[in-house]
Amino acid sequence: MNLQISHEETNKVHYLTLSGEVDAYTAPKLKEMLVPLTEEKNTQIVIDLSNIDYMDSTGLGIFVGALKSTKKNDGTLKLRGMTERVKRLFEITGLTEVMDIDNEVKGEAR
């Protein structure tokens, strides 16, 4: 039960690639990494979730918080590459309607 986060910045876009699990135990780690990025003005964040096989509602809460924070600071937050289980969580909670989610790019070049 672990979470790896890699972070690169290209042309002022922050690319985060997560792998492992986002749950109550690992959520603080993600929050610590993500929150400062969302608080930058006009920030652009792209998070790749294709290697996340489990996410619980606490994990989901981090993305909700990040969404609110980027909006407040005129930034954007994009999620991509969700696995079926993660996608279901975003669908049930209705978050697919309010978040920028692109699941088509999985496995393709940026």
Add this chain to the structure above:
Amino acid sequence: MNDRDLIIDRYKDLLTTYLNGKNETALYKGQQFSRKLIEQQISPEDVVSHHINVLNEVFPEMTEEMKDAFDFLLEVMIGYGFAYREHQSLRTRQRQLESEIEVAASMQQTLLISDVPTVDSLDIGVKSVPAKKMNGDYFNFVKDDKSISVAVADIIGKGIPAALCMSMIKYAMDSLPEQRMQPNLLLENLNRVVEQNVHPNMFITMLYGLYDTDVHKFFYAGAGHEPGFFYKAETDEFEDMFAKGLVLGVSRTTKYKEYEKQLDQGDMIILLSDGVTECRTSKGFIERDEIVALIREHMHKPVQEIVDSVFTELERLQEFELRDDFTLIILKRMV
């Protein structure tokens, strides 16, 4: 001679006995003696200081270097003793906090407990069990002349913030009596309250429904809650209860849609929290169809026994270690 002086004397005895004979018994006595030291609240640095005094008496010819080395040890032990006492006082504080949390938890349970109503036409069963001390799942029933309303909610985030948030939900719902009859409006109002008052990382999922006991219709609306099921007795089939809608607390202007379902005799409404479907076993996750299978297996029983049995089975599958709060509610039309 007071107790402390006695102890110092005793230490001297023990040490010299050991130095003379180097036997196991003396060593063992020395270990036992540390209890006495704790009882008398003699700090580690005091012990070292006594040790130095005794050595000075026993070996008056000790070199200056040795003496310096012991002084150095004494300084180290003073710092150590300081940190240790701080640690002890933190532990005491922690114990106090734990007992306060326990009081808060039991207060919450009493405040939030909802009576399960009894009506002739419905058999209702409820099982709600917290994974930790405080339950992040919430359910509530309100009964009046011709209807029963039921809410099941999951507060995201755990522990105390979730518990406080739940109390807010309860009082917000109590203060919206006129919306009780319109599930979508109730959720819209509640959403505004939640959006204004919770931490950005927190949100709430809820399913709210109103069962009209005159016409046996269930009116409901959902805010991102784990879908429940309807059981149709005529066809002996379970179907998902779809009630799409955004979770409470994300966007102030969210609108919700109201759904309705006609129930016939023997039909069931099954409401749950994601602790039921997200429960992890050594073999993986429990899938929704496994929950259905469990309910089907116990379906012939009175409704309270069904929910109890499903819980017992799931608890067993998780090796009796609940990872998430569990709530399962079933309403069955009897006549």
